[in-house]
Amino acid sequence: MTADRWIVTATGLALIAFIVWFFWLKRSTGFRASETTGGYQEAMILVKGGYTPDTIIVRSGRPVRLNFRREETASCSDKVIFADFQKSAELPTGQTVPVELMPKEPGEFGFGCPMGMFRGRLIVE
Amino acid sequence: MTTPEHIELRIGGMTCEHCPSAIEKAIKNVAGVTAVQVNSATKVARIDYDPSRAKIAAILQAIRALGYTVGTATARIPIKNMHCSSCIIRIELALQMTPGIVSARASLGPNAADIEYQPEKVDFDAIRRAIESAGYHVAEPKIDARSEVLDPAEAANEEEYRSLMRKFWFAAAISIPVMALSYPDLIPGLRDWMPMGSDTRRTVWALLGVLSLPVLVWAGSQFFTGMGDALKHRAANMHTLIAIGISAAYVYSVVAVAAPGIFPNMALAEVFWDVTDVVVALVVLGLALEIKAKGRTSQAIKKLIGLQAKTARVIRDGKEIDIPVEEVLVNDLVVVRPGEKIPVDGQVTAGSSAVDESMITGESMPVEKQVGDEVIGGTLNKTGSFRFTATKVGKDTALASIIRMVKDAQGSKAPIQRVVDTVSGYFVPAVMILAVLAAIAWYDFGPEPRVIFATVVLVTTLIIACPCALGLATPTSLTVGIGKGAENGILIRSGDALQAAEKLDAIILDKTGTITKGEPAVTDVVVTQGHDERNVLRLTASLERGSEHPLGEAIVNGAEARNLSLSDAEAFAAIPGHGVSGRVDGHEVLFGNAKLMLDRGISIATLETEWGRLANEGKTPMYVSIDNKAAGLVAVADTVKADSKAAIEVLKGLGIEVVMLTGDNKRTGRAIGREVGIERVLAEVLPDDKAHEVQKLQLEGKSVGMVGDGVNDAPALAQADVGFAIGTGTDVAIEASDVTLIKGSLMGVVTAIEISRATMRNVRQNLVGAFGYNTLGIPVAMGVLYPFIGLLLSPLIAAAAMAFSSVTVVTNANRLRFFQPRRGGP
Numbered sequence: 001m002t003a004d005r006w007i008v009t010a011t012g013l014a015l016i017a018f019i020v021w022f023f024w025l026k027r028s029t030g031f032r033a034s035e036t037t038g039g040y041q042e043a044m045i046l047v048k049g050g051y052t053p054d055t056i057i058v059r060s061g062r063p064v065r066l067n068f069r070r071e072e073t074a075s076c077s078d079k080v081i082f083a084d085f086q087k088s089a090e091l092p093t094g095q096t097v098p099v100e101l102m103p104k105e106p107g108e109f110g111f112g113c114p115m116g117m118f119r120g121r122l123i124v125e
Numbered sequence: 126m127t128t129p130e131h132i133e134l135r136i137g138g139m140t141c142e143h144c145p146s147a148i149e150k151a152i153k154n155v156a157g158v159t160a161v162q163v164n165s166a167t168k169v170a171r172i173d174y175d176p177s178r179a180k181i182a183a184i185l186q187a188i189r190a191l192g193y194t195v196g197t198a199t200a201r202i203p204i205k206n207m208h209c210s211s212c213i214i215r216i217e218l219a220l221q222m223t224p225g226i227v228s229a230r231a232s233l234g235p236n237a238a239d240i241e242y243q244p245e246k247v248d249f250d251a252i253r254r255a256i257e258s259a260g261y262h263v264a265e266p267k268i269d270a271r272s273e274v275l276d277p278a279e280a281a282n283e284e285e286y287r288s289l290m291r292k293f294w295f296a297a298a299i300s301i302p303v304m305a306l307s308y309p310d311l312i313p314g315l316r317d318w319m320p321m322g323s324d325t326r327r328t329v330w331a332l333l334g335v336l337s338l339p340v341l342v343w344a345g346s347q348f349f350t351g352m353g354d355a356l357k358h359r360a361a362n363m364h365t366l367i368a369i370g371i372s373a374a375y376v377y378s379v380v381a382v383a384a385p386g387i388f389p390n391m392a393l394a395e396v397f398w399d400v401t402d403v404v405v406a407l408v409v410l411g412l413a414l415e416i417k418a419k420g421r422t423s424q425a426i427k428k429l430i431g432l433q434a435k436t437a438r439v440i441r442d443g444k445e446i447d448i449p450v451e452e453v454l455v456n457d458l459v460v461v462r463p464g465e466k467i468p469v470d471g472q473v474t475a476g477s478s479a480v481d482e483s484m485i486t487g488e489s490m491p492v493e494k495q496v497g498d499e500v501i502g503g504t505l506n507k508t509g510s511f512r513f514t515a516t517k518v519g520k521d522t523a524l525a526s527i528i529r530m531v532k533d534a535q536g537s538k539a540p541i542q543r544v545v546d547t548v549s550g551y552f553v554p555a556v557m558i559l560a561v562l563a564a565i566a567w568y569d570f571g572p573e574p575r576v577i578f579a580t581v582v583l584v585t586t587l588i589i590a591c592p593c594a595l596g597l598a599t600p601t602s603l604t605v606g607i608g609k610g611a612e613n614g615i616l617i618r619s620g621d622a623l624q625a626a627e628k629l630d631a632i633i634l635d636k637t638g639t640i641t642k643g644e645p646a647v648t649d650v651v652v653t654q655g656h657d658e659r660n661v662l663r664l665t666a667s668l669e670r671g672s673e674h675p676l677g678e679a680i681v682n683g684a685e686a687r688n689l690s691l692s693d694a695e696a697f698a699a700i701p702g703h704g705v706s707g708r709v710d711g712h713e714v715l716f717g718n719a720k721l722m723l724d725r726g727i728s729i730a731t732l733e734t735e736w737g738r739l740a741n742e743g744k745t746p747m748y749v750s751i752d753n754k755a756a757g758l759v760a761v762a763d764t765v766k767a768d769s770k771a772a773i774e775v776l777k778g779l780g781i782e783v784v785m786l787t788g789d790n791k792r793t794g795r796a797i798g799r800e801v802g803i804e805r806v807l808a809e810v811l812p813d814d815k816a817h818e819v820q821k822l823q824l825e826g827k828s829v830g831m832v833g834d835g836v837n838d839a840p841a842l843a844q845a846d847v848g849f850a851i852g853t854g855t856d857v858a859i860e861a862s863d864v865t866l867i868k869g870s871l872m873g874v875v876t877a878i879e880i881s882r883a884t885m886r887n888v889r890q891n892l893v894g895a896f897g898y899n900t901l902g903i904p905v906a907m908g909v910l911y912p913f914i915g916l917l918l919s920p921l922i923a924a925a926a927m928a929f930s931s932v933t934v935v936t937n938a939n940r941l942r943f944f945q946p947r948r949g950g951p
Contacts, residue, residue, distance in 0.1 A: 005569045008579075012565040016558050023359055023554040049354015072354065073285050076362075076596070079536055083543070086619060088536030114536070115596025116546040117362045 030055035030123055033064060040065045040100075047080070047091060048072045051111075051120040060124045064101045070094070077113050082122070084109040129159055132181065134170045134243070136163070136193050144193070151187045155179055181227050185241075200451060202252060203237045205262040212261065219259035223251060249449060282416055289413035292344035296406035299340050303333050304399045322385075330382050330396050334375075337398040341375055345405040347412075361553035363593050367408055369557070370587035374400040374920065377580050388576070395577060397584070397920075404588055404924040411928025415593070418935035422601050424942065425608025426535065429528050432484050432503035437468035440512075457515045461506045469502040469518045476511030480504050485524065486868040487614030487946075527867075530618065531611045535604045539620030541888060542599040552592045556903065560586035563907035571908075578908075581920060585906040589923035590899060593931040598891035601938035606884030613946050614867040615877045622863035626847045626881035628828050629781055632874065633807075633819060633841075634773075635833035636787035636794065639851055640801055640871065641763040645676055647683025648744055648764060651735045652757035661757045663689040665716050665749050667709045671697040676745070677705075679761050704747065715750040722748050722755065729755050743789075743796025763797075770801045772871035775947065777802070779878060782827070786810055786818055786841075815841035832874055849874055876946040887941050891934045898930045 001009075031053035033041040040063050046052040047070035058064045068080055070091040081088045082101060089099045103109070103124040112119040136148060145163040152161045152172060157179025163170045172184060185195050204216065213231045220229035220240055225247030231238040240252065253263050306329055309315035319326040342349075348371065351364025378396035380387070385394035437450045440458040450468045453459065458474070461467055467480065479491040482504045491507050494500055500513055503524040519525065538546075564583040571578045603620050610617045617623050637643050650658045666684030669677035671694050684691060694714075697707040703724070704717015715725060719736075722729045727750045729736075735758055739746040744762035748755065776783050784805045787794045794808035807818055815833070819841050822829045831838065831845035842848030842862050850862030851869045866873035906923055910916040 001569065008568045009565050012561045015561050019554050019557050019561075023361060024551075049351065049356075050358030050360050052358070054358060081536055081538055083538040086533075086537060088533060090532070090536075110546075112546070114538075114600035115593070116542070116549045117360075117592070117596055119360070119546075119550065 030057040030121075032057045033066075035062075039063065042067065044069065044096075045120070046071065047077050047118070050118050054120040055123060056120070057123045057125065058103060060103050060106050062103075064103060064122070066099045066101070066122075067096050068099060069096045076115050076117050079114050080111060080118075081114060082109065082111045129173045130176045132172050132174070132184075134172065134184075134188070134195050136170055136188060136195060147191060148188060148193065151191050152184055155183050155187050158184065185227065200242070200249075200252075201237045201239050202256070202263055204231065204256060205236075207231065207236055207261055215259045216256060216261055219255045220252070223247060223255040225251070226255075248452065282420060286413050286416045289409050289416070293406055293410045293413060296340045296344040296402055296409060299336055300399065300402040300406050303337060303402050306330075306333055307396055307399045327382060327385070330378075330398075333396065333398045334378060334382060337375070337402050340402045340405050341371060344409060345371055345401075348405075348408075361557065363553070363591070365553055366556060366587045366590055366592075367404065370584045370920070371401045371404050373580065373587075374398075374404075374584050397580070400584060400920045403921045407921075407924040407928040408588075411932055414928075414932045415597075415935055418932060418939060419597075419601065421939050421942070422604040422935065423535070423608065425605075425612050426528065426531055428484075429524065429531065429611060432466075432524060434466040434468035434503065438462075439515075451519065453515055453518050455515055455518055457518075458512055459515055460510070460512050461500075462510050463506060463508055465506050467500050467502055467504050467506055467513075469515045470522045471500055471502075471513035471515045471517075473498050473500060473511050473513045476509055478509030478511050479507045481507055485527070485614065487612070487873075488868045488870075527611065527616060530616050530865075531607060534607045534617055534619050534622075537603075537619040537621070539599055539603055539624045539885075539888065541624060541885075541892070542620065545595055545599060545892065549592055549595050552590075552595065552899075556587065556590040556592075559903060559907060567908060578917075581917070582906070582908050585918050585920045585923045586903060588920055589902045589906040589918070589927055591895070591902075591927045591930045594895035594898060594934045595892075597931055597934045597938075598895045599888050601935050602884055602887040602891055602941060605938050605941040606880055606887070606944075609884075609941060609944050610864075610877065610880050613873075613876050613880075615873055615880065616865040616867065617877065617881070618863050618865070622847055623881045623884055625828070626830065626864065626878055627885045629830045629847060629878065630827040631782040631784060631822055632776060632830040632832060633784045633786050633822065633845070634803070634871070635815070635831075635838055635841075636785055636789065636797055637763060638834050638869075639832050640769045640773075640785065640797060641765050643763065645679040645745070645761045646764045647680055647759060648762045649739055649746070649760040650757060651732065651739075651746075651760075653731055653755055656751070656756045658757075659687065659689060661749055661751070662687065662759060663691065664709050664712060664714050664751060665759050667691040668694045668697065668705055668707045668714045668716055670694065671707070672699060672705050674699075674705075676747075676761050680759060683761075712751050713753060715748075715753075716759070717747060719748060722750060725750070725753065727753055727755055731755065732758055741792060741796065743793035765797065765800055766870065769871050772875050773801050773803060775872075775875045776878075779875070781830075781878070784822065786815060786833075788812060812837055813840075816844040819844045830874070830878075832871070849877065872946075879946065880944060883941060883944050887938060891937055894937070895930065895934055898926075902926060 031043060033043040033056055036042050041058045042065045043056050044067045047068055049072065056066065068089065068091050070077060070093050073093055077091065079088055079090055080099065082099065085101050087099060087101060089097050091097050106124045109122045109124065110119060111122060145165045148163050148170060149161045152158055152170065157175045158172060159175060160173040161170060174184070188195050207213070207216065216231045216238055217229050220226050220238060225243045227241040227243065229238055229240045242252070256263055305312065306315070309319050309326065310321065319329055348364045348368040351362060352368040355362050355365060374397040378398050381394040381396050388394050434450050436447050437453045438445055438447050438460045439453060440460065445460055453469050459468060459471060473494050473496050475496065477495045480494050480500060481491045482501060483489050485501050485504055494511065501524070502522040517523070560583050563586055564579040567582050568575050568579040603623065606623060607617050634640050650662050652658050652661050662684050666681045666689065669680045670691055692710050694707040694709050697705065699705050700717065700721060703721035704715065706715045708714065715721060719729060729748055732748065732755055736746050739758065739760045744760040746758045746760040749757050749759055773783050783803050784807060785794065785798050785803045786807045788810055789808060791808040794806045798804065798806040810818055815838060819829055819831050828846045830847040830849060831841050832849040832851065833842060834851055842850060847864060848862045849864045849866060852865050852867050864877050905916070906918050908917050
């Protein structure tokens with residue numbers, strides 16, 4: 001193999017390693033929902049290219065209110081689905097939409113858009 | 126102390142004796158309230174309070190805490206030119222000072238004011254005047270609470286579509302000259318004018334690059350913003366692939382024009398501006414078409430929303446007035462004329478008419494409505510005028526519940542989707558890795574010009590991959606399928622229910638009210654020699670008119686259905702456990718069981734065989750004697766619904782075992798089973814054991830559906846893999862069921878199963894298509910076929926394939942809109 005081939009191969013493999021690390025290996029730390037006087041565990045989630053924050057930590061047995069605010073028009077994200085809770089909400093652009101849940105058991109529950117391009121996790125302790 | 130203020134609140138749900146005092150006590154406990162008087166007749170609470178100490182909201186809360194409703198309505202009024210926080214205060218003050226407005230809260234976010242008001246004291250005109258007095262305007266000429274919910278989303282979609290189409294035309298217009306001039310060697314005239322390596326060619330190509338730049342940064346802007354937003358979340362999507370693909374092509378071209386010297390061979394200094402332009406044009410067009418097609422998938426729900434009436438004519442203070450439907454309150458008297466829409470749910474109090482309920486129940490025949498019958502909001506009054514009392518308004522109406530249920534169901538996920546979700550989580554980065562691997566392989570081992578081949582393969586692989594087709598496959602079909610159900614009066618609660626309904630092996634039908642009408646009717650009249658059937662039935666019915674027994678009602682109805690004119694009975698007597706006696710038109714008439722006849726010394730020997738036959742058919746025959754001689758038998762039975770037999774036949778034809786469940790005795794159960802063609806009859810099942818019977822069948826390894834009414838059969842419906850609740854009238858939100866059949870016909874079960882099968886078949890086609898497309902397309906784009914048949918895809922072909930794969934998926938889902946339920950037999 002010639003030198004240029006070695007360089008291209010090495011660069012390519014490095015790129016692949018970077019893709020694996022960037023998209024799969026590094027996981028975000030969770031955001032703990034704050035408790036309000038009303039007894040709700042609340043968190044604000046920004047919907048833009050993904051969910052920010054995308055990992056919410058709550059305690060089981062207490063109601064959770066997640067306020068989604070969508071600030072984009074891409075059609076994939078116009079709905080958020082909590083499949084494990086049988087809940088969904090439409091997210092019109094620019095409006096804050098609360099989604100209320102009652103996590104009864106600890107565990108990790110995913111949520112996302114109908115097409116699965118946006119994903120978030122609700123970690124119940 | 127400031128001057129006390131006075132308020133009158135209308136209170137709903139006040140039905141008991143002690144209600145007024147309980148409410149008075151609760152209101153008095155609110156600090157600042159000086160006097161309260163609740164009138165139980167007018168259902169109005171008169172309250173004196175000190176406005177500096179008590180807030181109306183606190184009073185309302187006290188009333189609501191007791192479980193009563195306050196006669197207020199809420200509305201969101203959009204307001205124009207509200208920009209600052211002082212605007213909010215001014216608008217709120219103006220609204221709060223308007224009599225009849227209980228609370229008002231304006232906010233800049235939605236640019237609207239949320240107000241709570243008493244509809245009998247203030248109307249929208251007064252609210253509009255109040256807002257205008259503060260110097261602002263109501264944003265829409267017509268205030269419609271629901272348009273608030275739907276329209277912004279639709280308007281955004283429409284805007285998105287138009288913007289994408291603008292980008293498409295722009296990119297397409299630039300693509301044509303760019304494509305022609307990028308391949309001058311193929312076009313004879315151009316080849317001579319700008320030969321390879323000439324300055325003319327370099328200049329032209331540089332100009333093409335300048336021309337393509339706006340395509341990349343404007344028409345293709347959503348790919349870069351989409352990629353950027355996703356990267357912040359360490360995620361990748363379709364935008365990522367396209368953005369990398371088109372910028373790789375662009376950057377290579379820039380290098381080729383700016384520094385052709387770094388390429389060992391002049392032939393390598395090619396430009397790929399055409400790739401950038403054409404890919405942007407095609408993918409943007411695909412996105413636009415996808416938005417249009419996706420809009421069509423939710424047509425069913427738009428139709429349902431369109432059913433809601435805008436105005437209602439109610440009687441207030443003795444006058445008929447037209448008001449927006451949002452202002453109708455429970456217990457309002459509503460007037461409906463022929464050809465008008467019924468605005469809310471209610472009960473007819475005067476008049477009669479035929480009502481077309483097909484839009485809600487799917488039943489095409491108009492339904493006769495009499496005093497006491499339920500009417501459903503959103504249905505169409507055909508022939509007569511009538512008045513009805515509103516029982517459910519606003520979000521509580523059947524139509525609103527249906528819309529909510531359908532929306533929730535369309536937003537739910539079918540279990541099959543979870544597999545797809547797992548795959549699509551890894552999909553895009555995996556494609557990126559494959560593209561890099563392919564480029565390395567082509568560079569290291571491919572034929573010359575290696576640089577060009579490696580670049581083309583990298584770009585093609587990134588562009589051909591279509592995560593969107595995968596992601597769209599299930600949700601679009603589900604949306605159309607569930608909407609189709611709603612159009613036919615079938616509410617499927619979730620994607621789980623839809624998927625489960627496809628695989629049912631057995632269906633348990635509750636007998637009473639499901640297979641049968643649930644109310645007895647006259648089935649047979651047998652007479653002895655010398656008597657006439659019509660006369661015997663007429664005398665019996667005339668006698669039974671005085672009875673309150675449900676069977677008596679069936680006999681009277683039976684006689685009326687046969688157009689018999691009834692007479693009055695004299696000396697009517699009910700003999701408990703035996704029957705009834707009396708005198709009709711001068712005849713002594715006795716009607717009851719054998720014991721009654723024997724006690725009176727009447728011989729019934731001639732009728733006993735017939736009695737046995739009828740009883741064996743599961744009917745309830747009773748003896749009639751006229752002037753102390755046996756005259757005949759009148760048999761009453763719960764009759765089978767018109768289409769039950771046909772529906773059961775179709776279910777069997779679909780390969781589903783049909784089982785009947787009844788609390789009745791075995792004889793009655795078997796008789797009905799024979800009539801409708803069910804072999805397996807579970808009779809004498811106590812109500813509490815129904816769920817157990819479902820479980821027993823499940824233990825045979827079957828996936829079991831249960832059809833019953835939502836109230837008595839709730840545990841059995843919950844136990845079943847799919848619970849079908851037969852709904853009646855406005856009570857559609859049946860909790861225990863997976864599927865609600867608004868029209869009480871078994872044909873609905875057939876339609877539900879067929880819709881689920883059609884939808885799941887559609888989902889599978891989509892998934893096979895999407896997975897198949899990607900698993901074939903990606904390797905071909907990587908060039909695996911090149912060593913064998915010399916095939917390498919052009920990035921332009923890849924872009925076209927990618928753009929139309931997702932459109933195909935959505936179009937296929939839209940095919941479900943043509944699903945037709947079968948009518949009647951198989």
